[in-house]
Structures are given as structure tokens and as C-alpha cells.
Amino acid sequence: MSLPNELRLRQQLCDTVIRVGGGEFYAHKVVLCKCSPYFRALFSHWSTPDCVTFDISGVSTSLMCLIIEFAYTGFVPLTRQNAQDFFIAADRYNIPGLLQVCSDFLEKHLSPLNCLHIWMLTDVFYHPKLREKALLYALSHFEEVVVNCADFLLLSAQQLVQIIESDLLIVNKEETVYEAVLKWIAYAPEERKESSSLLFSKIRLAWMSPKYLIENVKESELVKTSPECRAILFQTLNPILDHLRKTSYKSSICPSLAKPRVAPALLLAIGGWSDGSPTSLIEAFDARTDGWVEVAYTTETLRAYHGAVFLNGSVYCVGGFDGVEQYSAVHRLDLASHAWQEVSPLHASRCFVSVTVMNGHIYALGGFNGHERLKTAERYEPRSNQWTMISSMHEQRSDASCTALNDRLYVCGGFNGVQCLATAECYNPHTDQWTLISIMSSRRSGVSVAAYANHIFAVGGFDGVSRLNTAEAYNPSTNTWCNVPSMPTARSNFGIAVMDDHLFVVGGFGGITTIPNVEFYDIKTNTWFAASDMKISRSALSCCVVNALNNTADYASRLNPQRCRSPSEEEEEMEQ
Incomplete structure (x- = not known):
């Protein structure tokens, strides 16, 4: 405990008494002046030098007690119930330190239920940073706000327009x-x-x-x-x-008939192999504008043949290869702060690794450590920042691909060091067991796999002779594969992601050179369509979809003035 606060509690050397309601608080003028320009003006301009007792209205006794404690200790016990009262009092009595503490607390605890109230509160009690954050939160969670927030119906017309x-x-x-x-x-x-x-x-x-x-x-x-x-x-x-x-x-x-809003989700294409070397480039694709934009926050390391996933507002880059070394390193990009951080490494170096997210964990399967193809697998827990080994797969698999569906993990194809694989396996996290499932119709190394329309889609790859444009889908209920329409472009080692109810394939290797082109499959029309190319040609990249960000605009394309409409939407509407 500081000496001034100890003296205050003992009522020693105090030169002022603050009276609120029925309560009296002994204090030192110099401490209150340092805390607040309001008290400085009260003691030096709004009263005579010999004045000791000051009556203050408009604040409760309990609140003033905590304000004075904050002046001495810099601490206040904020809760969801009292934070707004402290914020108002801090504004009224011009206590910058307390105002900042309250603002930080309110910002941290923004929710669909309170964001509009906090936004409207800053109309009266001016704090531009908190006002901006509350509005951005409401804009990012608009659908939840409309359904759940009682303050939505109390907005003025001008506020709703804004x-x-x-x-x-x-x-x-x-x-x-x-x-x-x-x-x-x-x-x-x-x-x-x-x-x-x-x-x-x-x-x-x-x-x-x-x-x-x-x-x-x-x-x-x-x-x-x-x-x-x-x-x-x-x-x-x-x-x-x-x-x-x-x-x-x-x-x-x-042609555009209206300016698009920021998309609910964006597809990120991360790293890869381009012009004979690995790249750190990240590009973001906005399906509404059919445009790619280069993200300024590139990966900290040159990286190809890695895995990238989105989890809890961050992108994780797992394993990979820089042209010389196989990585065990894992880096995390916080999309809110744009900051990179190295987290716990894998237990094994893994390039050609298969990576996905299931139930809040990241899984890294197989790969190549520079000496052998791996069948081992591990799981990452973000809260503890720890990787844990899980049961090994039945086969060694590098250059495979995996995804999650209905609380199960599926890995398909790959290369075992001797041949390209047509086999696939399913992992049950509750029993920590792998089960072989029906084999695919083609051997596929450099395949891309995604969960789409309650099936596991295995697309493209290399069969040991040529790059493939074929695709097939696995039905977990019947343990069978069926053919689906082929991509227009044969490719291996490409990115894959599901966004806006479409299956996107991005870049890859076409057999002679890397390619920049992007295509998407629409299950409603059972057809593949072309989307805009990436800005650079690359293979061995990894893609993931990011959503629910408060700063989506930082990553969104503003370059393409045209609108990307769903082909199925157009055809369906014309048939009506």
C-alpha cells in the first residue's frame, strides 16, 4: 500500500473532506488534483484557499468511495453492472485515467446485447475511440443485434441510417x-x-x-x-x-448496380511456391467483388507445402518448407491486431503436411520430415499452447489432405515414399482411433480435400502419371465414393476452401508450371465456374476462410467495381 493511501485510511495529514449524500471521505487535495482536472479547478478556482469541506452531488456515496480509491491506487473493481456508471462519472468529473480504464473494459465486453447502448451512450459522453469500436461491433454483428438487442428498436432514424x-x-x-x-x-x-x-x-x-x-x-x-x-x-x-x-x-x-458491402467471409491464400522459390505473400479474395487484394501482413517466414487454418480470430501457419528446411514451427497471425506470434512448435518437422480444425483444436497429420514420410499425427490446444501426439494413421502420408465433418477427421490420398495413394482414413477423437474407409477411384497425391454439402470432396492431385482435374465425393453414411463433375483445370498442390456455399480451388501446379487461376463448384447447378485469378501464380499454398472479424475491411477488396453473383441464383431466378 502506498504511503498517501495509508495516510488517507488513517485520516492523517488530510486537507479536504468530500461529502456525498451522508458520506464523508477524507483525502489529500494534491492526490485528487493529480487524478482529475475537475478537482484541481474545484480546489483552486471554485473555492477559497481555506475551504476544506466540499459537497458533491450527482454521484452515489459508493461510487465516490471507489473514485477516491482509484485516485490513490489506480485500481477500480469494474464489472459489467457498474462499468457504465463509472464511465459516466469519469466523464463528468474529468478523470482521464478512470475514463480510459472504463472504456477499455466496455470495449472488451462488447456484445450484441450492449453494443448499441454503449454507442448511444457515447453520443452524450464523448469518447470517440469507444464510439467507433461500438459502432464497428454493431456493424459486424448486425444480424444478432437486430434479433437480440432491445436498443435496436430505440434507435433514431438518423442512427439507423448511419x-x-x-x-x-x-x-x-x-x-x-x-x-x-x-x-x-x-x-x-x-x-x-x-x-x-x-x-x-x-x-x-x-x-x-x-x-x-x-x-x-x-x-x-x-x-x-x-x-x-x-x-x-x-x-x-x-x-x-x-x-x-x-x-x-x-x-x-x-455490372455493378450497387456498391458492395464488406463480405461476411473472405478467403485467404497463404504462402506457396512461386517463380522457383517459396513466398510469404497472403492474398484475400472477396467473392462479392470477385477481387483479390494483397494483405500487408505477410507471413514471417517464406513457406510452402504447409497448412493454414483459421481459429478464434487468428490464422495459424503450420509446418512447411522454405526450400532448404522442413519446418516444425507454427506461427499465428492475430487478424485484429495484425501481429504475428510464434507459438509452440510441432513435435516433428512436417512439410507436405495435412492440417485442419475440429472442435476448437488444430490437427497436423503426416508429412515429410526430410528423411521419411510420416504416419504420426498431433493435435494443438490453443488455450494451453501445447501439441499432443494422437494415434498414428494406418499409412505414411505426405502430400495428402484432410478435413473435418460431423465430429470426425478424414484424410485422403498422399504419397508414402513409393507410390501415390488412393486410400483414405477416418479419425474418431473420442476413441483416438483411425479407421480405413473405402478407397477413392483414383490415386491422388497433392490432392485437396474439403467438407462440402455433407460429403467429403477429394479434388485434383497427381496419380503418378499426370495432374488430375477429376473430383469425387465420399458419403460417410454409406461409406461410398461417387464421381462429381471435373474441374476445368487439372492441378495438384492447390488451395481449397468452402465459402458462400461454393467449393473454391485456388492456384496449384498444372504439370508444366504453377497457375494463378481460381475456380469454384456450385452444387446447386452441379457446375464449375471461373473466378478472378490470384495476383501471382503459385502452388503448394494453403487456403482458409476467415469470418466474424470486426476489421474485415482491412482485408477486403475494393478494387473490382463489378459484382460477383451466384450462377445458381441467376439460373434459379430465371426459371421461376
Whole structure:
């Protein structure tokens, strides 16, 4: 305990008494002055030098007790229940240190239930950083906020406009924004209907399904009773219908009719082999703009033949090869702070490693340690920052690929040091046992595997003779494989990820050279489509999808002014 605080508690050498309600607090003016310009002005400008006792209103006795303790100790016992009261008091009595502590606490504990209240609170008690963080949180969790936050219905029209006109508003479908506006208006229809056209003009109607626009929006009371809303709708609807009549419905890109919002999810392509050497480049793909953007926060090491996964707001790069050394190192990129950190290494060096996430753990399977192909496997626990060995696979597998589905881990194909493999295995984490499943129709080394539409898809690879464009899907319920349409481009050692209900394949090796091209499979149409190429050609990369970020805009593409529409959406709508 500091000497000033000890003297305060003993009421020694105190030169002021702060009275609040029925309580009296003995203190030292110099300590309170150092803590707050308010107290300095109170003691030196708003009273005579001989004044000792000061009556302060507008604050509870218990709160003032803790404020004075903070002045002496720099500590305050904040909770979710009292943090806002302390924040208001810190603002009112100009206590910068306490204001910062409260702001940090409120920011850390933002949730869909409280973010709007904290945002509106900063309208009255000015704190721009907290205001920005609360708004960004609300924009990033808009769908949860609309459903669960009582304060949503209490927003003013201008506050709601500020939210729904933002490019940073993250929604899976623009229909969500429209329905949120209807919900807000319905809360007080008579007084809010005059704001309907202003709000309607901020909805990005061109990003809605034409079928929804015709059947739901066009027939709504909002549009029927408002000439302004009706005019806005037809200004958007007519060009959309004209586009659908004139273009090829299998084209994935159409001219932009509205500026896209930040996507709910982005696909990251990380590292790989390019121009004869490994690269540290990370690119982010936004399906809504069909655009790639180079991420400034490149990997700390040149890395290829590695694994990359997204878990708890961070990307983990596992194992790999730099052209000389096989890595056991694991690095973590915190996507919020953009900071890289080295975490616990693997028990074995592993390039050509298979990596995936299941139930909050990272799994690293097989690979090559520079001497032999591995059948060993290990699991990472982020909370303890520890890798633990699990049961070994039945076969040595490098250049295989794995994924998780329904609480099971699947690994397919690879190379055992002698031949490319058609075998596949399933891991049960509850029994720590591997089980061989039906073999694939093709040997596949450099294969990519993903869980998609409740099946395990094994795509491309090398069969020992040539690169493959074929794909097949495993049904865990029947333990059978079936063929699915082939990719347009044969490739091995490429990235794979599922995003926006599509299966994306990225880059790879085509047999002669690395390739930059990207394709995606739409199970609704049973067809492959082309997407924009990466900025560089590379193989041996790893892909993962990131979502639920408060700073998605840091990684999103703003370069492509065109809109990427789902081919299945266009075809489905035209068939209606």
C-alpha cells in the first residue's frame, strides 16, 4: 500500500473532506488534483484557499468511495453492472485515467446485447475511440443485434441510417437489412413512416434476389403506400431484369448496380511456391467483388507445402518448407491486431503436411520430415499452447489432405515414399482411433480435400502419371465414393476452401508450371465456374476462410467495381 493511501485510511495529514449524500471521505487535495482536472479547478478556482469541506452531488456515496480509491491506487473493481456508471462519472468529473480504464473494459465486453447502448451512450459522453469500436461491433454483428438487442428498436432514424448505409455493415443477405428496417418501423409505425423513404433509399436493393424484390418488396405495404419507395424500387429492379434477359446466366459477374458491402467471409491464400522459390505473400479474395487484394501482413517466414487454418480470430501457419528446411514451427497471425506470434512448435518437422480444425483444436497429420514420410499425427490446444501426439494413421502420408465433418477427421490420398495413394482414413477423437474407409477411384497425391454439402470432396492431385482435374465425393453414411463433375483445370498442390456455399480451388501446379487461376463448384447447378485469378501464380499454398472479424475491411477488396453473383441464383431466378 502506498504511503498517501495509508495516510488517507488513517485520516492523517488530510486537507479536504468530500461529502456525498451522508458520506464523508477524507483525502489529500494534491492526490485528487493529480487524478482529475475537475478537482484541481474545484480546489483552486471554485473555492477559497481555506475551504476544506466540499459537497458533491450527482454521484452515489459508493461510487465516490471507489473514485477516491482509484485516485490513490489506480485500481477500480469494474464489472459489467457498474462499468457504465463509472464511465459516466469519469466523464463528468474529468478523470482521464478512470475514463480510459472504463472504456477499455466496455470495449472488451462488447456484445450484441450492449453494443448499441454503449454507442448511444457515447453520443452524450464523448469518447470517440469507444464510439467507433461500438459502432464497428454493431456493424459486424448486425444480424444478432437486430434479433437480440432491445436498443435496436430505440434507435433514431438518423442512427439507423448511419448503420445501414455503411459499407462496413456485414450481412449474409441484403434482405436482412430490409427486414430490419421493417421491424424498426413497425415498432412505432405512425411516427416512423415519414422516415421510410430515407431508410429505404439506403438499402442496397440490387444485392437482393430479384425474386425476393418482386414477391416481397414490391408487394409490401411500405412500397405500396410510398411513391418514393416505389420509384426507388423500380430504378433498381428494371436494370436487374434487363441484365438477366441479356446476359449468359452462367456468367458469374455482372455490372455493378450497387456498391458492395464488406463480405461476411473472405478467403485467404497463404504462402506457396512461386517463380522457383517459396513466398510469404497472403492474398484475400472477396467473392462479392470477385477481387483479390494483397494483405500487408505477410507471413514471417517464406513457406510452402504447409497448412493454414483459421481459429478464434487468428490464422495459424503450420509446418512447411522454405526450400532448404522442413519446418516444425507454427506461427499465428492475430487478424485484429495484425501481429504475428510464434507459438509452440510441432513435435516433428512436417512439410507436405495435412492440417485442419475440429472442435476448437488444430490437427497436423503426416508429412515429410526430410528423411521419411510420416504416419504420426498431433493435435494443438490453443488455450494451453501445447501439441499432443494422437494415434498414428494406418499409412505414411505426405502430400495428402484432410478435413473435418460431423465430429470426425478424414484424410485422403498422399504419397508414402513409393507410390501415390488412393486410400483414405477416418479419425474418431473420442476413441483416438483411425479407421480405413473405402478407397477413392483414383490415386491422388497433392490432392485437396474439403467438407462440402455433407460429403467429403477429394479434388485434383497427381496419380503418378499426370495432374488430375477429376473430383469425387465420399458419403460417410454409406461409406461410398461417387464421381462429381471435373474441374476445368487439372492441378495438384492447390488451395481449397468452402465459402458462400461454393467449393473454391485456388492456384496449384498444372504439370508444366504453377497457375494463378481460381475456380469454384456450385452444387446447386452441379457446375464449375471461373473466378478472378490470384495476383501471382503459385502452388503448394494453403487456403482458409476467415469470418466474424470486426476489421474485415482491412482485408477486403475494393478494387473490382463489378459484382460477383451466384450462377445458381441467376439460373434459379430465371426459371421461376
